[in-house]
Amino acid sequence: MVCLEEMMDHVRFSACARTPQCGGRTKEEMVSFEQLQNLIGADLHELHVLYRRRWFVWPMDRIVKEEHLGRCCYLAEEMLSTNDLCALKTAVGLNEDEWRKFKLKISG
DSSP states (O other): OOOOHHHHHHHOOOOOOOOOOGGTTHHHHHHHHHHHHHHHHHHHHHHHHHHHHGSOOOOOHHHHHHHHHHHHHHHEEEEEEEHHHHHHHHHHTTOOOOOOHHHHHHHH
């Protein structure tokens, strides 16, 4: 599994030509889209497990997971185009309100 820090360190965009078979994305953009989708999807699954366990979970575990999701949301907005961002939100099953809710969880 790819962690958020690895994505920030290793994902670079190139100026190579966009290919129509990839939805107009470069190879690097495809990799970052898939990594973000996997990362957010795994975090959402883990958060869902934490919600199901309710009082058996320390509140800090849930808070940390929500903040991590918020950081992933900010990273996705920085790295992806508008169309790719909408596709990512749809792929992971988040609507605009849920997306913003996770972004608001970031501690200031």
